[in-house]
Amino acid sequence: xxxxxxxxxxxxxxxxxxxxxxxxxxxxxxxxxxxxxxxxxxxxxxxxxxxxxxxxxxxxxxxxxxxxxxxxxxxxxxxxxxxxxxxxxxxxxxxxxxxxxxxxxxxxxxxxxxxxxxxxxxxxxxxxxxxxxxxxxxxxxxxxxxxxxxxxxxxxxxxxxxxxxxxxxxxxxxxxxxxxxxxxxxxxxxxxxxxxxxxxxxxxxxxxxxxxxxxxxxxxxxxxxxxxxxxxxxxxxxxxxxxxxxxxxxxxxxxxxxxxxxxxxxxxxxxxxxxxxxxxxxxxxxxxxxxxxxxxxxxxxxxxxxxxxxxxxxxxxxxxxxxxxxxxxxxxxxxxx
Ligand SMILES: Cc1cc2nc3c(=O)[nH]c(=O)nc-3n(C[C@H](O)[C@H](O)[C@H](O)COP(=O)(O)OP(=O)(O)OC[C@H]3O[C@@H](n4cnc5c(N)ncnc54)[C@H](O)[C@@H]3O)c2cc1C
Numbered sequence: 001x002x003x004x005x006x007x008x009x010x011x012x013x014x015x016x017x018x019x020x021x022x023x024x025x026x027x028x029x030x031x032x033x034x035x036x037x038x039x040x041x042x043x044x045x046x047x048x049x050x051x052x053x054x055x056x057x058x059x060x061x062x063x064x065x066x067x068x069x070x071x072x073x074x075x076x077x078x079x080x081x082x083x084x085x086x087x088x089x090x091x092x093x094x095x096x097x098x099x100x101x102x103x104x105x106x107x108x109x110x111x112x113x114x115x116x117x118x119x120x121x122x123x124x125x126x127x128x129x130x131x132x133x134x135x136x137x138x139x140x141x142x143x144x145x146x147x148x149x150x151x152x153x154x155x156x157x158x159x160x161x162x163x164x165x166x167x168x169x170x171x172x173x174x175x176x177x178x179x180x181x182x183x184x185x186x187x188x189x190x191x192x193x194x195x196x197x198x199x200x201x202x203x204x205x206x207x208x209x210x211x212x213x214x215x216x217x218x219x220x221x222x223x224x225x226x227x228x229x230x231x232x233x234x235x236x237x238x239x240x241x242x243x244x245x246x247x248x249x250x251x252x253x254x255x256x257x258x259x260x261x262x263x264x265x266x267x268x269x270x271x272x273x274x275x276x277x278x279x280x281x282x283x284x285x286x287x288x289x290x291x292x293x294x295x296x297x298x299x300x301x302x303x304x305x306x307x308x309x310x311x312x313x314x315x316x317x318x319x320x321x322x323x324x325x326x327x328x329x330x331x332x333x334x335x336x337x
Contacts, residue, residue, distance in 0.1 A: 001035065002026040002074070009058040012050060014119060015294050015326075016230040018058030023068045028075055030147070030195055034167055036070045037149065038157035048329060049193065051094050052120030055232055056126060060300045075195075082107065086202035088142075093123025093194045097130070099199060100199065101214075105135060109201035110210025111140055117221040119233075123194045127186045128325070129179045130289065134259060138179035143198040144172045148191045169195070182237050189239060203232055224287060230294040232326040235284075235307065239263040239320060251318050265314070265322050266290035272313050279306045280317045292326070304328060 004024055009018025022045060023034035040047040047068040050056060076225050080087055080103060087107045091100055097120055101112040114135030118125070125137045126144060151168050159165060163265035178185040186192045204210050225231065240255045241249065256267045269275070269289035276286040283299030283307070285291045291305065307324055 001029070001032045004011065007069075009069070010060070011163070012069070013053030013056050013058060013232070014230065015057055015232045015292070015298075015303070017060055017294060017300055019060045021067045022060075022070050025070045026074045027070065027072070030167075033070065033072070033073060033075065033195075034147075034152055034160060036068075037152050038155070038160055039070050040070075041153055042157050044092060045183060051124045054120040055124060055244065055299060055326055055328060057232060057303055059329065072121065076121075078103065079108065082101060086111075086200055089199045089201065091122050091197050091199070093126075093196065095122050095123060096120070097122050097125050103211060104199075104201040105207075107201075108203045108207055110204040110213065111135075111201040112199075113210050113214045113217065114218040116214050117225075122197050124196050126177070126197055127184055128182050129184050136179070136181075138174065138177070138184075139180075140199045140201060141174050141177065141197060142200050143174075144177055144186075144194055145196040146170050146172060146186070146192045146194050149193060150191050180241060191206065210216065224285075224291070231285075233293055234265075234288075234290050234325050235292040236265040236290055236310070236322045238294055238324045239322070244320065248319050264290065266315050268320070268322075269299070269319055272317055274310065277306075278311075279309060282306045284310075300328070 003023060005023060006020050007024045008020050012018070014185055019052060025039070027033040032203050035046070044067060045068040047070055049072060051072045072094035075092045076096070078095050078099060079090045087104055089104065097115060100122060101116055104112045112135065114133035115130065118130050120130070126141065130137050131300045147167055147169060155165055159261050171318055172185070176185065178188065184219045207261040241252070241261045241263045245283055252263060257263050266289050269284065274284055274314050275289045277284045277289070280302030281296035283293045283295045285293050285300050290301065311322055314320055
């Protein structure tokens with residue numbers, strides 16, 4: 001398995017923040033993922049998983065003394081089957097989401113078009129139930145196959161290599177994944193490692209209209225996120241209006257709620273005059289105040305300070321707690337996490 005020593009993490013996430021780490025493993029199969037984990041166990045290295053790095057901020061001091069990253073981007077294989085009704089896609093977790101969107105459209109389904117240009121892997125999209133333009137991954141997934149760290153950590157590298165010991169493989173249905181807004185069972189319980197996903201995309205009745213929508217979304221998103229833009233996308237999760245108390249709801253003008261029940265955090269930040277607000281090298285964009293940009297060699301601390309500041313302002317003004325969508329990894333990855 002390809003293994004990198006001392007890579008700089010800012011080269012592997014979209015916000016371009018992160019110091020060096022001791023080792024980065026690049027497994028291409030389930031066996032290699034297990035071997036990477038057991039090597040971390042043997043060398044006493046806490047580890048985290050990473051794929052597209054489009055939702056993750058790493059600490060910027062060097063972590064080279066005792067940390068590892070298992071990068072799933074090369075664990076990326078796709079197969080598909082057509083039946084009378086649509087396309088059954090099977091993809092390994094590191095496969096780029098965009099590959100699946102393009103494949104399903106080419107084969108006659110517009111089911112995934114709303115997700116056009118959402119960066120990252122299908123595994124990352126499952127973990128965070130990625131969504132855009134009214135489509136969420138939860139609407140398309142039929143089955144997720146996963147393994148558990150705790151099962152793997154019960155054995156040692158040597159015995160795994162010698163005896164080829166079997167690690168339990170769990171098959172979760174869509175319901176078992178407990179998808180909710182930007183959340184899933186896999187975010188709830190970090191013991192899970194998502195390996196393979198099955199998706200079903202019914203054929204479209206109007207593929208020309210789907211292609212048009214695909215192009216329109218691409219144009220809109222390319223304007224918001226130009227090439228080379230160092231950002232993890234939206235910083236905070238939007239709010240479900242129905243989750244607010246009557247007192248909180250009373251402070252929100254009706255026109256701010258979209259798609260029936262979604263209150264965009266960007267709308268609250270805009271009201272507070274926070275478009276373009278900056279702290280250190282981090283800036284909330286002039287166009288969308290919920291989109292965080294590393295515009296000038298920002299640090300992990302700048303990004304965290306921005307989170308705290310915005311949370312405090314929204315709490316003061318609207319009495320609402322806002323929660324980051326982006327994952328900030330602590331200085332210590334945590335033991336075997
Ligand atoms: C410009 C831009 C626009 C964006 N727009 C959207 C949007 O419209 N909608 C949206 O929902 N998101 C959006 N995002 C966020 C991001 O694209 C999604 O969250 C994406 O699904 C993350 O996938 P990833 O592979 O990059 O995850 P990573 O950042 O690599 O990982 C995210 C988390 O998942 C864990 N993880 C990854 N793979 C696995 C696995 N196989 N098993 C277990 N854990 C795993 C990681 O440990 C990490 O905690 C945007 C991001 C950017 C940069």
